[in-house]
Amino acid sequence: MFDTLSDRLTSVLQNLRGKGKLSDADIDATAREIRIALLEADVALPVVRAFIGRVKERAKGAEVSAALNPAQQVIKIVNEELVAILGGETRRLNLAKNPPTVIMLAGLQGAGKTTLAGKLAMWLKKQGHAPMLVACDLQRPNAVTQLQIVGERAGVVTFAPEPGNGVGDPVDVARRGIEEARRAQHDVVVVDTAGRLGVDEELMKQAADIRDAVRPEETLFVVDAMIGQDAVTTAEAFRDGVGFTGVVLTKLDGDARGGAALSVREVTGQPILFASNGEKLEDFDVFHPDRMASRILG
Numbered sequence: 001m002f003d004t005l006s007d008r009l010t011s012v013l014q015n016l017r018g019k020g021k022l023s024d025a026d027i028d029a030t031a032r033e034i035r036i037a038l039l040e041a042d043v044a045l046p047v048v049r050a051f052i053g054r055v056k057e058r059a060k061g062a063e064v065s066a067a068l069n070p071a072q073q074v075i076k077i078v079n080e081e082l083v084a085i086l087g088g089e090t091r092r093l094n095l096a097k098n099p100p101t102v103i104m105l106a107g108l109q110g111a112g113k114t115t116l117a118g119k120l121a122m123w124l125k126k127q128g129h130a131p132m133l134v135a136c137d138l139q140r141p142n143a144v145t146q147l148q149i150v151g152e153r154a155g156v157v158t159f160a161p162e163p164g165n166g167v168g169d170p171v172d173v174a175r176r177g178i179e180e181a182r183r184a185q186h187d188v189v190v191v192d193t194a195g196r197l198g199v200d201e202e203l204m205k206q207a208a209d210i211r212d213a214v215r216p217e218e219t220l221f222v223v224d225a226m227i228g229q230d231a232v233t234t235a236e237a238f239r240d241g242v243g244f245t246g247v248v249l250t251k252l253d254g255d256a257r258g259g260a261a262l263s264v265r266e267v268t269g270q271p272i273l274f275a276s277n278g279e280k281l282e283d284f285d286v287f288h289p290d291r292m293a294s295r296i297l298g
């Protein structure tokens with residue numbers, strides 16, 4: 001996903017190698033090229049501005065270091081600032097003191113929530129938890145069945161509304177799901193919620209009602225990294241409408257430019273917890289800002 005950005009940044013930074021002392025003009029020229037590379041990769045403008053500002057300031061004020069030549073110093077600064085916009089430290093999942101821990105998934109339709117529910121369940125199992133899925137997407141036809149299938153593949157129980165009762169009330173299903181988890185001693189509950197094609201108020205209200213009913217330890221905003229700049233506007237809408245404690249980037253295996261997804265952390269202030277990079281349940285991992293930065297810088 002970040003191949004072009006990675007190539008561009010590597011070649012910009014490569015140009016610095018071999019130079020002795022860097023003048024302010026050298027740093028300005030390098031910063032300009034990094035700025036173009038980031039913008040072309042779809043990184044949001046305010047994020048690019050802040051990033052470039054910090055890189056320039058630090059590069060110009062950099063102390064002469066015995067260990068690093070000036071080019072290496074700039075590379076180090078760019079790497080550190082990239083790690084910073086991606087969130088700095090790896091953020092672990094918060095677990096409730098009194099189980100079950102409730103994790104609610106929110107995002108647009110097609111973002112990959114249902115798939116993620118299965119991935120998360122499988123990952124949680126590997127971590128020694130006993131997760132349960134709760135199907136609260138009663139909007140999209142087949143969403144409940146899809147979650148049940150994903151749950152079966154992950155080898156976990158899915159709580160779903162009884163068939164034949166009409167559409168049902170997702171808030172009620174969520175509440176009963178948590179009760180069932182407590183009864184059956186599941187220590188983590190993943191609640192799948194409905195997504196729409198676009199942000200709308202009804203969707204936000206429903207997600208907020210479910211949130212109020214189940215008081216999740218984590219509300220994860222699931223965002224398709226392929227949707228470009230819309231990732232940022234959607235993230236802002238969900239932050240204001242539902243609020244979330246973490247982000248999951250999906251479809252990082254795609255060939256879109258992906259920079260918008262890199263902006264979500266800086267724009268919303270919430271950390272990226274997980275990354276999804278394929279359709280299989282195994283294509284999933286904890287998001288590590290430092291590893292992602294290293295991948296981007298080649």
Ligand code: GDP
Nearest residue numbers: 109110111112113114115250251276277278279
């Ligand atoms: P939901 O509407 O948010 O529940 O989204 P789904 O989980 O149904 O996913 C929508 C489509 O994206 C499905 O075809 C998934 O197989 C696919 N998908 C989900 N996550 C990924 C991913 O990380 N990479 C790729 N390539 N496809 C994914």
